[in-house]
Amino acid sequence: MYCKVICITYKYDNKVVMRYQVKDPATLRPRITGCLRGVGCFGWLGLVAAGLLPGRLLAQGPGGVSGTLLDRRTRQPLPFANILLLRQADSTLIGNTQTAENGTFVLTNLALGRYVVRAEALGYQAVRRPTTLAAAAPVVRLGEWLVAPAAVQLGGVVVQGEKAAVVNDLGKTTLNVSKDLNSAGGTAADILQKVPSVAVDDNGQVSLRGNSSVTLYLDGKPAPPNLRLDQLPASRLETIEVITNPGAQYSAQGTGGIINLVQKKQEQPGWNGDALATAGTRDKYTAALSGNRQVGKFNFSGTVDGLSNLFHGSSALQQVATVDGRTTRTDQTGASTRRQTNHSLRLGVDYTISDEQRVSLTAQYYAEHYRTAQDFTTLLARDPTPAFLLRNQNTQADDLQGSRVSGTYRRTWAASPGRELTASASYYLDVGTVTTQQRVLDGPASYSRNARQQFLDVTIHMPSVQVDYVHPLDEKRRWEAGIKTDALLTPGTSDYAVQATPGSEFVRRDTGSYRYSYRQLIPQAYGSYRHKAGLWEYQAGLRIEFTGLSAQVLPTGTASQRILNLFPSATVARTLPHEQRLQVSYSRRVNRPNFLQVIPLPFYSDARNYVVGNVDLRPEYVHVAELGHQATWKSTTLNTTLFGRFASQSIQSLRTIDTVATRRSGQPDFITRTSYANFGHTASYGLEVSLTQTVTKWWKLTANGSYYRNQVASFTGDGTRANFTGTAYLLNQFSPTKTLAVQLSGDYRAPLVVPQGRLLAVYGVDVALRQRLFHDRAALTLRVSDLFNTRRQYAQFAADGLTSDIQTKYETRVGYLGFSWFLGSKKSGSSIEDQPRGDSGGLGG
Template identity: 75%
Template sequence: MACLLVAASLGPRPAAAQGPGQVAGTLLDQRTRQPLPFANVILLRLPDSTLVGSAQTAENGTFALAGVAPSTYLLRAEALGYQPARRVVALTAGAPGVRLGAWLLAPAAVRLGGVVVQAEKAVMINELGKTIINVGKDLNSAGGTAADVLQKVPSVAVDDNGQVSLRGSSSVTLYLDGKPAPSSLRLDQLPASRLETIEVITNPGAQYSAQGTGGIINLVQKKQTQPGWNGAAQATLGTRDKYSAALNLNRQVGRFNFFGSADGLNNQFRGSAGLQQVATADGRTARTDQTGQNTRHQANEGLHLGVDYAPSDQQRFTLTTEFYKNDLRQTSDFTTQLARDPDPAITLQNQNLEVDNLYNARVSGNYRRAWAAHPGRELTASATYILDGGTVTSEQRVLDGPADYARQARQQLLDVKIHLPSAQLDYVHPLDDKRRWGAGMKTDVMVTPGTADYAVQPAAGGPFVRQEAGSYSYHYQQVIPQAYGNYQQKAGAWDYQAGLRAEFTGLQAQVLPAGSARQRIFNLFPSATVARALPHEQRLQLSYARRLNRPNFLQIIALPIYSDARNYAVGNPDLRPEYVHVAELGHQVAWQATTLSTTLFGRFTSQAIQSLRTIDTLATRLSGQPDFIARTSYANFGRTASYGLEISLTRPLAAWWKLTANGSFYRSQVASYAGDGTRVNFTGTAYLLSTFSPTKALAVQLSGNYRAPLVVPQGRLLAVYGVDVALRQRLFHDRAALTLRVSDLFNTRRQYTQLAADGLSADLQTKYETRVGYLGFTWFLGTNKPASTIENQPKGDPGGFGG
């Protein structure tokens, strides 16, 4: 939002009246007494209102205007979302300095640059090219995860495995507080209570990493900043064994701010699944029909600690450390019918078990330097180290079946450790009030050694015996140095921005005894944006960017990963990045309290990375069983394209009723696996949120979302839809809140995939437990007490982008 501020100092700036005086103070929110950063303070000489000087508040809300001559002045403060404030100050030779102390600004709805900003934060804010979700305002996220929150964003879909796709592309880059997220991060395992906002950027510029053809999702964690002790404690219970709790605290003393959070969840979900496959191999047709039930037990714990130190109003140091532990145990019991012509069918009782014991540790240091005498000039530097590790164990057992069928249990144990150090430096320099340039550089490193051991259990209940055949060790190393530069200029109603980013990718992968891979790739990524302010609170914006999607290390290394005894996935050492050109034309208009945003977009991808499912004829022949082995791998397969329209509308229908609606309709085109041209369909998403306030202390939200069928190279994904309802009651003079919600009220959300390849067809259905009732209680601590609305939450720290 800061980029939409219209600085009061635009245009030629007269020299400040030279003198010994100074005017200083701190801007605070009148209700919460939180600092107001990046607000504009203007000093005008009376009585002719001549501009004498201006300043921008620091992150802690402080400002200072130096070199002011003795006289009488009008001081004016302007902050986005607040009523302008004025006061008269007088400087004399005997008292040349004025210290105002705390200057309180009252919130007020405003419209600026085509964006409506309310005194209360909306659930969703739509800017051109960017969507911001205020998690604390979304009642339907209580007790849920980040995946639940993202279902509300236009063109976003999240499947049962936490995989995110945007406008049909699954190449979405995740950030945590403005830095690359750990590779083990799954949105369906990240508690929503840990987050302040989620930012979805569909067409990032040069200052962002080029990785992610679908866009960037930045997860901003909560961070308290108020003076004294502040925080919130939250506990949520869900039906059928679902529990979560979270605590957020801060303590500000002088120039130090200590903050931290702890959270945990323990959830159990039940579901069902089915798989039907028909394959022809060696002239014979085989059929596999599996149906069963599954139980998924998920336990997560997280700890986040940090400290800010501001030696001056222009400098700030931040150090954060985090540790998260994710444990998952999933058991699937199912019946398998196997048939191969002309043999009679056989029936097996199977059990699959997956146990994940994963951890993530992260240490990050940030430095920010601003110059009071040069508003807009800024230097930021950061260094981050992430360690991902743990084990993933999968077992497959035959519990019952014909005596001559192999009944021994099989096990694959993955031991993973991933080191992710990174460092970046960014600098922004204003040339004058209308022009500025920025530059940055960054280096990302990834080193991951690991093993994949295959073992069998000859006797029931006995030990597993490691098998040399089928066991692997691997080592993967990737280094990505990057640099960028951009230029921005304002000319009347026009805004221009152009940038260029350079990235080099160097990787080495070795799998013993399978083989090795090596890549050295250099790319340039241009980007540009042109925007114009139009009459009647309108804004028009055209943007373009070139981006890429690098395959992850499991898509490259030739390491087979077994999901069960008949299905496995393996990487392709010859896989190369896919490249995409993204263009958007957006329009935004605001009138009264209504905002309407429309965006025409197009995304055109070459060397598209596709997931392909085929028959492993050799493994099928060697198995000696009346079934077949299916293999999933990856290939650069043709071109894809999607283009269409997104619409977002926010409108109050009454003083107690507010409506938010968004949707997308676009044409999706992918290359056909059969090599006979392309597969095309028209698809889209729709989301509707209705917020009711029948009393001052009660809020009710009713929402529904729909994702239309989508084509893939080998088939299509069928529609997914559902309805959620939630209410929140404020208690004890706004000191606490009680939230009740029910997800998937009509129990309609399920995943259904239809695939077809050469000699193979497959139908997959999964239905997780999605209709869940949650009851949550929140207690606000210290001065973190909303004066009029329970949805005011502590401000998050985006952490900053660049390089």
Template identity: 75%
Template sequence: MRSLGGWGRQLTRLLPGGRWVGGLGLVLAGLWPGRLPAQTLGAVSGTLLDQGTRQPLPFANVLLLQLPDSAVVANTQTAENGSFTLTKLALGRYALRAEALGYRPDRRLVVLGAAAPVVRLGEWRLAPAAVQLGSVVVQGEKAALVDDLDKKVINVSKDLNSAGGTAADVLQKVPSVAVDENGQVSLRGSTGVTLYLDGKPAPSNLRLDQLPASRLETIEVITNPGARYSAQGAGGIINLVQKKQAKDSWNGDALATLGTRDKYFAALNLNRKVGRFNFFGSANGVNNWFHGSSALQQVATADGRTTRTNQTGLNTRYQASKDLQLGVDYSPSDQQRLTLSMEVNQNVLHQTSNFTTLLTRDPDPAITLQNQNLEVDDLYYARLSSSYRRTWAAQPGRELTASATYTLDGGTVTNEQRVLDGPASYPRQARRQLLDVTIQMPSAQVDYVHPLGDKRRWGAGMKTDVLLTPGTAEYAVQPVAGTDFVPQAAGSYRYHYQQVIPQAYGTYQHKAERWDYQAGLRAEFTGLRAQVLPSGSASQRLFNLFPSATVARSLPHDQRLQLSYARRLNRPNFLQIIALPIYSDARNYVVGNPDLRPEYVHVAELGHQVSWQSTTLSTTLFGRFTSQAIQSLRTIDTLATRLSGQPDFITRTSYQNLGRTTSYGLEASLSQTVTKWWKITANGSFYHNQVASYTDAGTRANFTGTAYLLNIFSPTQTLAVQLSGNYRAPQVVPQGRLLAVYGVDVAVRQRLLHDRAALTLRVSDLFNTRRQYSELGAAGLSTDLQTKYETRVGYLGFTWFLGSNKPASNLDSQPKGDTGGFGG
């Protein structure tokens, strides 16, 4: 017999730095009495997969039933790759039952005899649950939000309130997640969130507030990634999984959505599966106009004189994007799959802001200006990727994956500032900055998992990420309206940035009855060089180790307790490092800091999950401990203000490492079926948010949180209604605070034409309450900013389903997307 303390000692021997991991096992062994039973004669193993897509089914229940009375002899949950193992079984005849949310339960007869005490089932494919009701087929329903202990999964196609919206709209439903008016996402108060697209690093110009929600199948929010994930992203990882059909023959859907005040979206998704080939593709187009308003009040003191700015304005924003994806899967055998895919995207943004500015500087008379800011973005990206997956039927859990991706990302960004009206003494020349950038991101990785018997396995992987970006920033002035812009050598720059990150990791996992131990170590090297002409250059060479560990315990009555730890970092992006000034308007600019270093974070989580009857409750206690915290700071540029010669002032925003911070709190998620026609999903967070003070003299903190409530009504078999509301409490930032944001959404969907079509009506921000308030302060500067974007929008969408792809329940049950694989 081997005690839990013995397993801790074994982990100590096997893992680098494993002394503390073994110690953790010894502590837990001391807290939980008893020893593992002696080894018996039989074992059963296998891997649960989706019947159509052959994607793994994690966290499914597998029960071994005694025959003939069907008493439960043993049970387990599948791992992330769908594998399961039951050991130490008495010989005899059993029924093995598999249960997964949204799939038809399945049984298999298992006979454990003296001649064959070990049964390896290999791949066990489950079909989506389906019940025939007259002429209507009702499929098993996936939850709109699944809160597992290690990640939260949003099934976008199940959320009617995402119709016509963006990925940013969907993310507002996740505990502790907030998205500001610029599409910047933060998790638990940290903006250090890494974006992935189908399991690969997302293009740098990808914005969540410009990505249509209808392109996505699921969004995965991983708050405390282990060693097999990249260490980048102090706040966690958000993986955007795009839709991908994989059904037999021709299948797909066509979608068109109209929104109030000129908002249009259309999409076509198709696949053709023939034998071992599956061809898939999609095309999307967006054409939207948005309208908004803003108000700004600033008081600044420079050179002993105080200037007050009072500004009000209106803006219009035009967004247009086109996206095309094509790909093919080839399965030479049941254990192998090769995927080749490509995607091209063009994104255009035109934004015009007209505002009135009142400038007051005592004792001078007040000045009133009519200003106009123009921004034109013409961006693109192209991505080529290939992946290979190999499994072994005789060794469930053994898996090899490899992938290579090349992303080309770039375009131009033009900012213009004009004075349309004002005193004759105030300069009228227009100013323009043209940024031209090209980003190349090749990436390659390989991952391998190998089982060590039925209860243990190890994994390892390698990955290399490269980023190359040459570019220019041309500054020009227009002396007289209607004439050509004249380039200015002063204020124009050329830059070049390169970054190489080789990485490697190893993991070890051990199951012991109801215990599950995982530990890993990741090594990453960062080498970067940045050069900005004529201002200067910078370089960094960093090597870091990132340990992680998880201990989980299955408890009676469908409960699970999990403790996890990981060390992570947040690398500055190239615009935060290079000393390149970027002008957002005539009075404000942003510039990088060549001395900026990564921030390092220790994250610990204690989660508990329990299910009973129609209720699931998940709670998580978390703590985040950050050193060298990266903060953005706005200050007065006194030199630029003095040189301007005007009764005005110029502000400068840059980045600094500002000491240590500690944040901690509680997240909770509840799923409750009230009646057969009413289901509630509620989640929220309450946490202590701490940031470093911009004065570098301590920290600022407050208690804040989020709340979200989703009501799903199914009054008939073909009608679905969703009513939801969300709230984000005020929170502090280094120079002030952000005030509360809240709103209510409602959506209705009616299935038509014997499930061949569906009509969706949605109104976002029903009471028009969502707006952004910021209160900021610095030495000699105070700022109050109010921004109101067009958030109350009505959307009407029509979907036509092709082939066997149907909305077979009150909420769509789309095929699973391809996550593209993580690791390395």
């Protein structure tokens, strides 16, 4: 037995040495093996018994050690870092634990004596601190413990400890925007294409696992309803967090999940900043300037950015409609231009009252201008009338301005690590106008030549307040609670006008003009309990939300809802041997109808199509379950997730022929109407896989994909439609030299069924490179999106008496050249630790 034990010891002592990363392993190995040889039979039994105990090996006593692990540069907490307690005399491992999400750790029940506390965090230098537990001071509080990013020597090249562009965890995916070279000159919509099961259409509408009910957050607070991902510059963002199955501490809104857009906020000591300018082919430009200045207990930060993009596009439509026994065939081709212009100014100040208290204030202003022009040539054939040709032009002009003010107060207790109080308030004010016009440029004399216009005057008020509190019962148990109230008020007008002759003024018509008001109030409260028991971790929570909304449209009618809901959630996780983790989670969520889906106000996209809400529309409820497994090896991380989504009262959009409007129009074609309705139960389920692999010192591979059964309710209400679909994304990161980085990526979205048809496959390839210059004071980035010009949208729809085939192709193959200059002590580091941190804003409550 003694010989067997010694053999096993020799087999594993190399791993021990490598784990502690000592500079001279030869001096440590004899001490380990010598110590193990001297252990008798009873000693071995004790070690075996101790190894079977969950959690830590602790010498029972009155002592204790606590502290908070922080990033030295950003002073952000480091969660899930390993804390080791070693006996100072012989470096024997006495106990270990992990830091909590806020970076805190506690070791208790320690015998008095001299120890060394060692902290190990991925991507950071390991640090040690001697500690003495004496009778006069048995409890030692280390306070804030600052650690620096690791520097690893690879063949003479020093590379800073590095996080990936895409970080996959169980139930959560984080995209580090500044690490993704393909973000240069792009938008948030471009970045989100890299997340498993995510799809973003040409209008910036995002869907997750085939579900478009995704809740957007901006810095941890609900985003304005008019936020468009395709108009939000990627340069404004630090990270994007995608949470597929949120717990009770998150809002229940969004059956598809939550996407939190975290904006840049510099908090590095001293004076720091960066400037960025990017130019793209065919009139596309972005620029950004951000920085911070830390003076004593104050940190001042600011960001200003702008974007001006011109995109060209084309479209084709083949449509057949039957009204009153007569069939109309439409064959349409079109060309379009889309100009996006926006700029933003964001200012913030943080004040550290004490080591336990901090206040943050942020103010932001932005302006967005959106112009589209579409020219169509349409061949109309209506039995038995001979075919004729039409030329139409549709234009849209959006002019929006918004402001946001928010404040946060955070309170911690050094005597009670993990205890935290957060209170915050925010207010959004968005105002603007949206003008759409439709003109007939050429056609038969019998066809109306009057130009039509819809003018929307939009105002959005969004106040929000919340309080969250976390209280640890001990080092293994804690409870958390919070309250929150969100409000939304949108008064406005919609004026319909007609231009009798080209060049004349538009004359308002009472018919088709409306005044509207929409109000929504959602008070909420939640509570959750978390318990760690050895290798197991449990969390259960309950969220209560009341929905009160009222909508009034004059002169058509009103709508109101008053609903109280309970949303339970639970998570069970198990730590497995060899760096593995297994987790199962469940939550109940809701998709509340939004303003456009409820209010009975028609919005005209062109002269033949309009969208109108349904006052009888009710919320959609969904049960979400996930089973995830994570495994980590030396250079590989593999995440696998099985998921299921079971919905009732599914909200679906429907496109039909408006036969009444078609008769009244007096034109030889037809008018379509898009609205919303609740259908029956649906169920979708599938598999997601993500892999991060370091192939060589200069090549890192990130791959993710999904394969799932997507089920939707049939538009006829007599069943469901389903297909097996999926997504795939592959990112190659190359470092051919110490200053050059290259990324090659490709994505694919398989065909997807919708209630009235299906969307065909979309795929493309992107390439980018970044060269660091002037001793890391600057960087030059070159990228080409959609290298082979393959990304385009194909859709096939069918309804009673209506079939449509639609093809759209926007300008997706674009070359971008960007230049960045880093100010102060900030440099073009290869690691995310060298980039500004964002303010998550606190998603709780």
